[in-house]
Amino acid sequence: MSSIPALLRDRVNATPDAEAYRTPSENGWTSLSWRETGDRVRELALGLAGLGAGPDTRVAILCSTRLEWVLADLAVLSTGAATTTIYPSNTAAESAFVINDSGSSIVIAENDDQVAKLRSVRDELPGVRTVVVVDGTAGDDGWVVRMDGLGGEGDYDAMVEAISEDDLATLIYTSGTTGRPKGVELTHDNWLFAAASVRELGVLSPADLHFLWLPLSHSFGKLLEVVMIDIGVPTAVDGRLDKIADNLGALKPTFMAxxxxxxxxxxxxxxxxxxxxxxxxxxxxxxxxxxxxxxxxxxxxxxxxxxxxxxxxxxxxxxxxxxxxxxxxxRxxxxxxxxxxxxxxxxxxxxxxxxxxxxxxxxxxxxxxxxxxxxxxxxxxxxxxxxxxxxxxxxxxxxxxxxxxxxxxxxxxxxxxxxxxxxxxxxxxxxxxxxxxxxxxxxxxxKKELIKTSGGKYVAPTYLEGRIKAACPYLSHVFVHGDRRNYCTALVTLDMDVVRPWAEAQGLPADAGALREHPRVLQEVQTAIDQVNATLATYETVKKFAVLPADFTVETGELTASLKIRRKVVEEHHGKVLDGFYAD
Structure with a gap:
């Protein structure tokens, strides 16, 4: 096997009428067979090739997790180009950096909001020839065109045959917890190897149903995309976080990552x-x-x-x-x-x-x-x-x-x-x-996130954070601090979806501002911390904590797109609170 598009072609030939994808629709869910998937990828690939996508070019995708992301990715790869992934939550400046650093000449944007983001920095995107919008309006200036309006002619199979396993397939910019993003170069062979490794385990089969909501801009989601093609597992795709619980009940999947x-x-x-x-x-x-x-x-x-x-x-x-x-x-x-x-x-x-x-x-x-x-x-x-x-x-x-x-x-x-x-x-x-x-x-x-107290003791913060969150169901995030300090402290945020019903049942105020200072809430947090502290060495224990007025989010930069805490950013945003823990 030489490429991901060749893998898709083999899957279409092997099981053309089997279900490939399931996507939300007005009447529930609509299915797409592998044959239909192959046809849509072929049509889109020829359209993108007509815009200039091909070997040694990059096409960026600025879109949330949905079927069109998968089809666009497979189409880009079929032209011989490589996909540059951009998180839909990225700011205009962050998006411009990834587009320019990768040398992407075409951007596939989800909707008018994402197009507006790109237009706001258009002067900074001299290399972008065309923006293809999935759900949105074509521009009068020709810079923005609709995906469903693309058309093209050419030899699709010849394009696929020309792709080598060593060709660049994906540029994924690591969001990281610190530092400037770096573009990770992953080849077709990288992905094919990873997918084959999962297949060899024998834990999945075409009889399974995979529910995919993870960001396809992230390597974990991208791996799952290729694995399912390799094994022939049908995938229900819907990246809306607020629909995860409902979708699980409706779809009845056999596994989810x-x-x-x-x-x-x-x-x-x-x-x-x-x-x-x-x-x-x-x-x-x-x-x-x-x-x-x-x-x-x-x-x-x-x-x-x-x-x-x-x-x-x-x-x-x-x-x-x-x-x-x-x-x-x-199931x-x-x-x-x-x-x-x-x-x-x-x-x-x-x-x-x-x-x-x-x-x-x-x-x-x-x-x-x-x-x-x-x-x-x-x-x-x-x-x-x-x-x-x-x-x-x-x-x-x-x-x-x-x-x-x-x-x-x-x-x-x-x-x-x-x-x-x-x-x-x-x-x-x-x-x-x-x-x-x-x-x-x-x-x-x-390695770079271990806390070393001023007493020379090493503390693993993520271990403590996980245990404290498990001990108190009302918490959304916990941030343990103490590097070069004489003891450990913590910042915590409330999960309002969980804490509000409890607060209302207890006759407490239901807004976050009042709850974060309420004695009952502070006692719940303290009890959880005391419970965890009782199992720790003295130098690991959390001595003080504060409940922050707002949760950490991707938008504020305090979380990566994969929901990991950006420790440096949190320390910068809440430095005064942290310093206050040690004022005495």
């Missing part, structure tokens, strides 16, 4: 609802959760489960867990978690509920997928063993080094940074970890 924040949100919503109900329902939920955790932990130890516990768990499942599974459609075989660390509390809760999460690990620089827990041998706290073909080494300082065909060819236009990242033929991940006796990888923290 997500960032840990989504699982935290689900857990916290369920836990908060039970607290609000109180009485018998809360007592049953608390008992069921405790019973489920005993079973989940016993399974992890490989220990036998007593008959009485099995009987209790069966009742807990009928009263609580089965209802939770039904909310997700009742989930497993979830996949990536992009950030999954806390032990989340892993145990979902496993107890019969909704096992397979945690995985990979970088944009290594085509997103390198490690994954297997369904039959899940080990919480690890990201599993390497995928077939991926090699791993732990450096003397604990840094994880990755090798294999999935590793990028370099950073776009940055030879020195590329050489540093790929020193000695290994990708230096910047993450710290260790391998257990079964070859499973455990991530302990980011």
């Amino acid at each position: 997500a960032a840990p924040r989504i699982f935290e949100k689900i857990h916290n919503t369920v836990a908060a609802n039970m607290r609000n109900e109180g009485g018998l329902k809360l007592r049953i939920f608390t008992w069921a959760k405790a019973t489920g955790l005993r079973v989940a932990r016993a399974r992890q130890r490989g220990a036998g489960i007593p008959f009485t516990t099995r009987a209790e768990y069966k009742l807990a499942d009928r009263l609580v867990f089965a209802k939770l599974r039904e909310r997700f459609g009742g 989930i075989r497993f979830f996949i978690s990536g992009a950030a660390p999954l806390s032990m509390e989340m892993a145990e809760f979902f496993d107890a509920a019969g909704l096992t999460i397979l945690e995985g690990y990979g970088l944009t620089e290594s085509s997103a997928g390198n490690f994954l827990n297997r369904p039959a041998t899940v080990k919480f706290g690890t990201v599993g063993p390497p995928l077939p073909g991926t090699t791993v080494r732990i450096a003397e300082d604990g840094e994880i080094l990755i090798g294999g065909r999935g590793v990028m060819r370099g950073y776009h236009g940055l030879p020195e940074e590329s050489a540093e990242a790929l020193e000695d033929g290994w990708l230096h991940t910047g993450d710290i970890g260790e391998l257990d006796e079964q070859g499973r990888l455990r991530i302990t923290d980011r």
Whole structure:
């Protein structure tokens, strides 16, 4: 196999009438077969070629996750061009940087709002010849044209045959938690290797239904796109975050990938609802959760489960867990978690509920997928063993080094940074970890994000943040601080979707400004922190905290598009609060 378009062509030939994609419509969902997908990609590719897309060119996609993103990407690749991905939440200036740095000459924009963003910086985009809008208005000046109006002629198969496995397929700009974005160059072979590695695991089949909402601008979402073509798994595509819960119930998928924040949100919503109900329902939920955790932990130890516990768990499942599974459609075989660390509390809760999460690990620089827990041998706290073909080494300082065909060819236009990242033929991940006796990888923290207190002790902030969020369902984000300080402190934000119903039930004010200072809310947070502190070494404990007036968001720059905290930005935005913790 030489390219992603060749992979698509083989899939169309192998299963032309099988379902490929499902997309929201006025009457529910509309399906597209592989044959129909191939026809639409062919038509769009010829249209883009007529605009100048082809070998050694780049086409940027500025669009949310939807079917048209997938079709556009496959069409761009079919011309021999490479796709540059841009997060739809990026500002006009951020978008201009990616477009110019990548040398993109065509931009595919989702709607008039995204076009307006581009028009506001048009003078800074001298290399952009055409903007193709998916849902929007063509411009009178000819700079903006509609996607459905594209037409072209040519030899599609000849274009596909001319693509080499070593040709550039994707430029993904790492949002990163610090520093200026760098364009990661990933070839067709990088993606084909990563997809084949997942196929070799044998955990997915065409009988599955994949629900995709992840940003396709992110490497995780892009990997899933290629994997599903390789295996022939139908995918329901809808990137609207507020529709995830409804879509799970309506679609009844067999698996879904997500960032840990989504699982935290689900857990916290369920836990908060039970607290609000109180009485018998809360007592049953608390008992069921405790019973489920005993079973989940016993399974992890490989220990036998007593008959009485099995009987209790069966009742807990009928009263609580089965209802939770039904909310997700009742067919989930497993979830996949990536992009950030999954806390032990989340892993145990979902496993107890019969909704096992397979945690995985990979970088944009290594085509997103390198490690994954297997369904039959899940080990919480690890990201599993390497995928077939991926090699791993732990450096003397604990840094994880990755090798294999999935590793990028370099950073776009940055030879020195590329050489540093790929020193000695290994990708230096910047993450710290260790391998257990079964070859499973455990991530302990980011090499550059470990906190070193003024007493010389190292603290892993993301570990503490995950545990505190799990202990208090009303929290959206937790930021642990303490580098070069004499103790650790925390900034927390409220999840208003979860805390507001509780506040109203308790007769408390329902607006965020009043709640963040209310004694009941502060006590809930303090209780959670005390609960976590009780299990930590003294130097790791959080001594003080503050509830911020607003949540961290992608728009404010405090979160990356994959919902990881940008630590430097948070420290800059809330420096006065952090400094105040240590004023005495």
